[in-house]
Amino acid sequence: MNRITFVVGHFGSGKTEFAVNYAQHLAKTTPQVTLIDMDIANPYFRSYDVRDQLEAAGVTVINGGYIHQADLPSLSPEAYRVFTDTAITGIFDVGGNDNGARVLGYYSEEIDQTHPEVWCVINPMRPETATVEKTRQMIKRIEAAARTKVTSLILNAHMFEHTTSRDINEAYAAFKIFENVDALPLKYVMIHSQVQKKDIQVPEALLFTIDTYMQKPWETER
Amino acid sequence: MRRELWKGNEAIAEAAIRAGCRFYFGYPITPQSEIPEYMAAHLPERGGVFPQAESEISAINMVYGAAGAGARVMTSSSSPGVSLKQEGISFIVGAELPAVIVNVMRSGPGLGGIQPAQGDYFQATRGGGNGDYHHLVLAPNSIQEAVDLMQLAFELADKYRNPVMILADGMIGQMMEPVEWKKAEITEARVYPEWATTGRGGRENHRIVNSLYIESEIMEAHVHHLFSKYKAMEENEVLYEESGIEDAEVVLVAYGVPARIADKAVELLKEEGIKAGLFRPITLWPYPKKRLNDIASLDHVKNFVVVELSMGQMLEDVQLSVNGKKPVHFHGRPGGAIPSPGEVKDAVKKFIGRES
Numbered sequence: 001m002n003r004i005t006f007v008v009g010h011f012g013s014g015k016t017e018f019a020v021n022y023a024q025h026l027a028k029t030t031p032q033v034t035l036i037d038m039d040i041a042n043p044y045f046r047s048y049d050v051r052d053q054l055e056a057a058g059v060t061v062i063n064g065g066y067i068h069q070a071d072l073p074s075l076s077p078e079a080y081r082v083f084t085d086t087a088i089t090g091i092f093d094v095g096g097n098d099n100g101a102r103v104l105g106y107y108s109e110e111i112d113q114t115h116p117e118v119w120c121v122i123n124p125m126r127p128e129t130a131t132v133e134k135t136r137q138m139i140k141r142i143e144a145a146a147r148t149k150v151t152s153l154i155l156n157a158h159m160f161e162h163t164t165s166r167d168i169n170e171a172y173a174a175f176k177i178f179e180n181v182d183a184l185p186l187k188y189v190m191i192h193s194q195v196q197k198k199d200i201q202v203p204e205a206l207l208f209t210i211d212t213y214m215q216k217p218w219e220t221e222r
Numbered sequence: 223m224r225r226e227l228w229k230g231n232e233a234i235a236e237a238a239i240r241a242g243c244r245f246y247f248g249y250p251i252t253p254q255s256e257i258p259e260y261m262a263a264h265l266p267e268r269g270g271v272f273p274q275a276e277s278e279i280s281a282i283n284m285v286y287g288a289a290g291a292g293a294r295v296m297t298s299s300s301s302p303g304v305s306l307k308q309e310g311i312s313f314i315v316g317a318e319l320p321a322v323i324v325n326v327m328r329s330g331p332g333l334g335g336i337q338p339a340q341g342d343y344f345q346a347t348r349g350g351g352n353g354d355y356h357h358l359v360l361a362p363n364s365i366q367e368a369v370d371l372m373q374l375a376f377e378l379a380d381k382y383r384n385p386v387m388i389l390a391d392g393m394i395g396q397m398m399e400p401v402e403w404k405k406a407e408i409t410e411a412r413v414y415p416e417w418a419t420t421g422r423g424g425r426e427n428h429r430i431v432n433s434l435y436i437e438s439e440i441m442e443a444h445v446h447h448l449f450s451k452y453k454a455m456e457e458n459e460v461l462y463e464e465s466g467i468e469d470a471e472v473v474l475v476a477y478g479v480p481a482r483i484a485d486k487a488v489e490l491l492k493e494e495g496i497k498a499g500l501f502r503p504i505t506l507w508p509y510p511k512k513r514l515n516d517i518a519s520l521d522h523v524k525n526f527v528v529v530e531l532s533m534g535q536m537l538e539d540v541q542l543s544v545n546g547k548k549p550v551h552f553h554g555r556p557g558g559a560i561p562s563p564g565e566v567k568d569a570v571k572k573f574i575g576r577e578s
Contacts, residue, residue, distance in 0.1 A: 012229045044253065069337060071336055126226070126227050130226070158227070159225060159227050160399070162225060217482070218479075218482040220562060
């Protein structure tokens with residue numbers, strides 16, 4: 001696997017939840033895991049918001065922009081460290097849609113040299129990626145703005161507490177077509193830790209269990 | 223119907239389209255830019271028009287023009303942008319036109335910050351523009367309610383020929399929640415009202431949209447006419463939700479996202495044996511004064527605690543409603559900070575003298 005991964009997708013697809021969980025998963029076995037919060041589009045529900053938890057798990061967190069909670073399309077030069085220091089395993093948590101993915105174009109030279117993974121997170125519960133065809137259009141827009149190709153898909157059928165194993169099974173059955181028709185492998189099928197696993201009909205090797213980090217203000221006591 | 227997962231801003235935009243809105247004018251500003259973005263992508267597909275205005279002032283005046291021509295029309299912005307629209311809103315009220323204005327509030331004053339806040343309550347409920355006027359203000363506390371209130375907002379705007387504001391905080395715009403589309407989409411062409419400036423069409427007189435009345439007798443009569451509509455709104459359109467009032471010793475009052483936090487705080491207080499209830503106004507103008515005053519008369523209710531993302535603005539409406547019958551306390555966080563349920567619980571305990 002390449003040591004650099006960009007996580008892209010529709011806004012609200014679960015990119016940040018995936019990136020935050022994946023970085024911690026990697027940090028269990030890999031040294032110098034670094035998560036770069038590269039969301040230039042959305043000032044809310046950011047991976048940088050949970051940096052304390054990430055750092056406690058051994059993940060270095062870089063704020064991709066200059067100012068946390070800003071919506072400025074400005075990038076911190078600190079992120080370059082991930083390209084130049086080959087000891088680092090970097091995960092870029094990119095902003096939503098083509099607007100958010102545009103930031104990859106800025107790194108096109110580095111991307112050409114390092115051939116990173118570009119993983120696109122899809123939540124079929126989101127109306128704009130509810131079908132295979134709509135998802136293809138979304139991926140095309142993201143690729144055009146990013147000036148690079150998506151290399152794998154992460155499937156995240158998620159509707160908060162209403163998510164059922166059936167939702168995940170149906171999404172997997174519908175979206176595995178990408179592997180054959182579009183030559184886009186499914187890298188992972190996300191499953192939130194509160195969803196019952198016993199009825200899941202997805203190959204065990206694809207399942208990636210995650211905890212929820214992006215909480216609404218009333219979902220915690222403190 | 224099957225649930226879908228929506229982000230607040232895009233759900234608000236989709237709900238407006240489903241409510242028959244075919245004209246949207248706006249200018250991007252965080253944290254509501256997904257509304258113009260969604261309108262740009264989807265309004266033309268559904269037979270509508272979205273020109274991006276060169277400023278908020280321009281956008282509200284495009285709304286004024288389209289409303290005058292009888293269209294179902296909307297604009298949206300966030301706090302500093304809504305300040306710029308105030309002149310236009312006053313004109314639209316004066317000219318008696320229906321329109322919907324969405325304010326997804328960020329912090330202030332000035333450019334402030336882009337995190338959630340509720341510092342525009344006074345502006346929304348007292349009227350930020352000139353003159354004697356009011357407009358309805360609806361405050362959702364979930365994405366589902368934002369969607370449900372959108373169609374109501376257009377209906378009320380038409381009913382009273384008066385603008386209606388949806389007042390949300392940035393969290394409502396930015397968070398994700400499941401949505402069910404309960405109401406049927408309005409797809410049939412709009413029947414233009416009889417006052418709309420749709421061309422003379424062979425009639426003897428042309429129709430005029432105007433807010434200028436030079437003669438004081440005529441202007442005074444016009445203001446009295448407007449106030450007869452406000453009286454009807456106060457009588458017919460008040461909305462609120464309440465829980466746990468029946469045996470509450472302390473009543474929390476909050477709207478929007480703080481009401482979700484206060485709801486959780488009520489749960490935490492009950493776990494500690496404190497009888498707490500929640501009163502949530504949905505219409506901020508007209509304010510549910512009468513019901514709140516009735517609650518203040520209940521013997522078991524000893525205290526009120528208002529929770530806001532501001533230094534205390536709705537607080538004044540609660541004080542006016544309670545009218546000195548019971549003490550009214552306040553816990554607020556300005557500037558984009560959000561209190562946790564535990565913080566609210568602790569504040570309530572302190573106010574009612576139940577610190578552990």
